[in-house]
Amino acid sequence: AQSVTQPDIHITVSEGASLELRCNYSYGATPYLFWYVQSPGQGLQLLLKYFSGDTLVQGIKGFEAEFKRSQSSFNLRKPSVHWSDAAEYFCAVGRSGAGSYQLTFGKGTKLSVIP
Amino acid sequence: GAGVSQSPRYKVAKRGQDVALRCDPISGHVSLFWYQQALGQGPEFLTYFQNEAQLDKSGLPSDRFFAERPEGSVSTLKIQRTQQEDSAVYLCASSPNIAGVSYEQYFGPGTRLTVT
Secondary structure, three states, X not given: OOEEXXXXXEEEEEOOOOEEEOOXXXXXXXXXXXXXXXXXXXXXXXXXXXXXXXOEEEOHHHOEEEEEHHHOEEEEEEOOOOHHXXXXXXXXXXXXXXXXXXXXXXXXXXXEEEO | OOOOEEEOOEEEEOOOOOEXXXXXXXXXXXXXXXXXXXXXXXXXXXXXXXXXXXXXXOOOOOOOEEEEOOOOOOEEEEEOOOOXXXXXXXXXXXXXXXXXXXXXXXXOOOEEEEEO
């Protein structure tokens, strides 16, 4: 069965500092990988996705993520954090099979930003 | 354009009551998903529709949970005889694609269900 681990429950960074959120996955085939952001009271917004090709993917709001097959990781990065980035971030892996394309999510990492 | 909408946004139910949660997907989206998000957790898959066909209901936690999408657009998630452990945010997502394409999912704001 596929699974996603986000080792950090809560991270606090200063505004302007760099950010890296960790994500490790377990999946038997080539994974489809996603990062979503959830602000309080809001639905999930897709930041970026990886299906194949270049292992460094660019997303919205200045985020990027790198797929490392050898480490089963898909870490999210941003060079300079803004106060508006404070939210909860979810890594997810997608699979196909039995006609379903469900996503399996990690438990999330809450990001706090110090002004 | 309009995104995925869900109603009601908040629902309080007494234990044992039945509830119905509605999802309006993005117009023309073929695929529709329901997820359950407990407090402090990531979303967990409940069920998947391709048009009106429910192709996967492996995530439904019990036979008290029932979902339908009769005309291939609006979907309703029904929970019978609610229990306290049903308290969660229920998220709906839709996707324009089916097998083998990008299958990017667009999420609604969710319905927060509290069972007292």
